[in-house]
Amino acid sequence: MQPKAIVVGSGIAGLASALRLAKKNFEVQVFESSPHAGGKIHSFSNTGFRFDFGPSLFTMPHLVDELFELFDIDPKSKFEYVKKDVICNYFWDDGTRFSAPADEEKFIEQAAATFFN
Numbered sequence: 703m704q705p706k707a708i709v710v711g712s713g714i715a716g717l718a719s720a721l722r723l724a725k726k727n728f729e730v731q732v733f734e735s736s737p738h739a740g741g742k743i744h745s746f747s748n749t750g751f752r753f754d755f756g757p758s759l760f761t762m763p764h765l766v767d768e769l770f771e772l773f774d775i776d777p778k779s780k781f782e783y784v785k786k787d788v789i790c791n792y793f794w795d796d797g798t799r800f801s802a803p804a805d806e807e808k809f810i811e812q813a814a815a816t817f818f819n
């Protein structure tokens with residue numbers, strides 16, 4: 703008999719769990735209380751413009767790629783992204799500025815130089 707699973711919430715965590723369970727041959731039902739899927743990741747349109755909510759920087763896109771790959775779908779056909787050298791610029795009232803590099807080694811070096819000198 704096919705095992706059954708229910709997932710409460712269709713945010714990225716719920717959707718990822720549901721997909722992984724389905725891949726393991728569970729019959730999955732996802733319950734969502736709001737009118738849209740995606741949880742904090744969603745958007746709205748107004749006067750012809752689309753406004754995105756939720757993550758402004760994606761630190762582990764390979765985990766999303768992995769969900770498509772589980773079902774033999776090329777992630778690039780559904781989810782486009784570009785790796786930036788600098789992922790975020792931070793500014794503080796005291797004049798401190800920090801440009802966060804995507805590269806882990808550079809991040810550690812520059813964070814140490816900025817915050818521990």
Ligand SMILES: Cc1cc2nc3c(=O)[nH]c(=O)nc-3n(C[C@H](O)[C@H](O)[C@H](O)COP(=O)(O)OP(=O)(O)OC[C@H]3O[C@@H](n4cnc5c(N)ncnc54)[C@H](O)[C@@H]3O)c2cc1C
Nearest residue numbers: 711712713714715716733734735736741742756757758759
């Ligand atoms: C403005 C903003 C910027 C962000 N920036 C980043 C970023 O740069 N990088 C990053 O990694 N993250 C960022 N985040 C955080 C990221 O968006 C969230 O961590 C992630 O989307 C949370 O996913 P989740 O599935 O855990 O929860 P949620 O997205 O909150 O999903 C939970 C879902 O469960 C539903 N639900 C709850 N209770 C019930 C119930 N009883 N019955 C049915 N449904 C229920 C809710 O309606 C919702 O759809 C940001 C978030 C916001 C809002």
